[in-house]
Each structure stands twice: as C-alpha cells, then as structure tokens.
Amino acid sequence: MDLHNSDASVFSETMLLESSMRSIPPQKWWRAANQNKLPKGFTEFAVSLFNLPAGTASLERNFSSLGNILTKKRNRLGVEKASKLCRVNQTLHKTGEEKVPTSRKRKWFDSINSDENM
Template identity: 40%
Template structure:
C-alpha cells in the first residue's frame, strides 16, 4: 500500500540506488552526472508541501531527510490547512505541533513514544487511536489519508469519458457523476466475492456497465441505456447485498427515465 508520508523516503531511496550503481557502470562521469541531475530534478518536481507535511506528521519520520526549506514548507502547509478546517482551532494546532516536534507534554510520555515507533501501528492509526484529544489530530488525518497518487482520479476520468459519449451527450453533470459513481462501485464486486448457487451451471457473459461479467443466463436484465441491472447478480446474495443492488438499480433506471423525459421535452420544443 502506497502512503503519502512515504513518498519522500521512496524518492530518497531511488536516488541512493543511482548513487550506488552508477559508479559501477560503463558510463562516463559526465553521463553519470547528467543522470543524477535528472533524478534530482524529478524529485524536486514530484515533491510538494503536502509531502513534506506528511513526513513531518509521521511519528516515525518527523522531518527525517528533509532540508530546512522543505520543513518550513511543510509547517506552512499544516498551518494553512488548520486555518481552513472548521472544526479546529489553529492556535491549538500550532501548540500541539510544537509539542509533537519537541517530544514535550503528552508526546513526552513513554507509551506514546513506543506507539510512535511501533511498526504495527500506522501513522494514521497513531493519530486516531492515541492522540484523539488533540486538534492536530484532525490535520494529521486530513493529510495522511490523502492518496499518494492521482491514478485513481485519472481512472475515474476515463470511466466518465466512456459514460458521457458523443452519442450520449445529454447527460447533466449530476446525472453523469451519479452513473460514474455506480459504475465504479459495481466494479468492486467480483464474481469470486458474490455468493452463487453451486447447483446452477448455466452461465453466459453479459456486459455490466463497462465490464464483462459472467452470470446466470436467467438473471440478466438489461437497462434502457445498455447498462445492465445490478440485479443480474446471483439471487442467493444476502439481504443487505440485495438492498444495495436494488438501490443501484433504481439509480440507473431513474437516470434513464429522466433522460427519456428530457428527450420528449426537447422534441416537443422542436415541434
């Protein structure tokens, strides 16, 4: 699992590998220097104040391998975030931050320090489970729970592009977002996770959203727009799963009905 507080350390490790391996290569010294400059430039491009703040708030790192300038940027980001969070007092956050960095007050206690370096306790668990009474906890949670990469967001944009197409271009922003949400969550249910009837051997492949799923032939039910109903899943699912599928099903069909109404209204306007 990739965490945002580990980004600075990962890039430093990459740079160490290059520094160790390049002298053993057949490259000239000038070529080696160019490669190292490119690695350092990439590190500088990738790292932002939020990465420095995540490093600072990680009780196992606490500014480890950060320059003075990077520490200042990280502290400024923490202060800026505290000012924008409605449920915290920024002055209290600064007090907590000073005590946290200097290991004073609450953070001076031995059990707190032992919890901080425990490899089985993640940074986010440390703040949520040990430091529950301090406003700095909310800032730490906001920073440390952020994704380390934008890949998930880019995948959502890709799904959105497949939903809002040239042929299906009358979707409102709200409706398209709703369909993207349903499509994303349907992909979380794999055939292995869904309970099936062991006596049912009749299967056929149908299209569910934008994926191919293998389901019983007597359970597939296409929606109006070509999206297949969540009720295509095995009917032996638990009652909670069935309710979830019915809710998703209702969202899909409600969206299609609204589209039909829009089409009728537009046709009447044209007439």
C-alpha cells in the same frame, strides 16, 4: 513539529516508541494524541493526508470512467448523477474483477477452437 521534544502531555511515552509507531496505523496514532494540546483541526488534517492515494492511477481511472459516461449525446447529466453513475460503474468493474481472475477469463477464440476440435 518535533515529536520527541514536544510536551509529554500531547503524546504518551509509549506512543513515541519506534515499535508503537510501526505497529499502530497512522490514523489511530494521530487520533490517540491529546486533541487539546494540538492546534485545532491538526489531527483531522494529519489523518486526511493518510487517506490520499499514493499515485495517480485511481484518479486516471475516475476520469476515464467519467469520460465514458459524459458523452456528446449525454451532456446534460448533473454533477450528482454523473458521480453516482461513476461509482456504480467502478463498483461493477471491481466485483467483476474479483469473481473471475484475468488469467482464467475465456477468450472469444477459445470457443471457436473448441468447436473446431469436435
């Protein structure tokens, strides 16, 4: 779809300016389009593309978390309960990381060294 040669009723002239395209988030830009002039579901599809993760790291973290939850002894969990446990696990890890920066975490041997110096 060539946006510059498209019908002016789909996108206003200000939306096609480069400054607008740089300053407005893509989701808002697509939602500002005239929905009646685009194919049905096209805007939702375009917006969903911008919500996809850029890399596979988050997907790998999800599978790792799920692997720790679904074990040989804990194999009867349903999909819904496993998903909820995954979400709880990730939320706990996120809040833990935000509270204490990695560089400031005490190592177990730090307490041993401080005890010896006394």
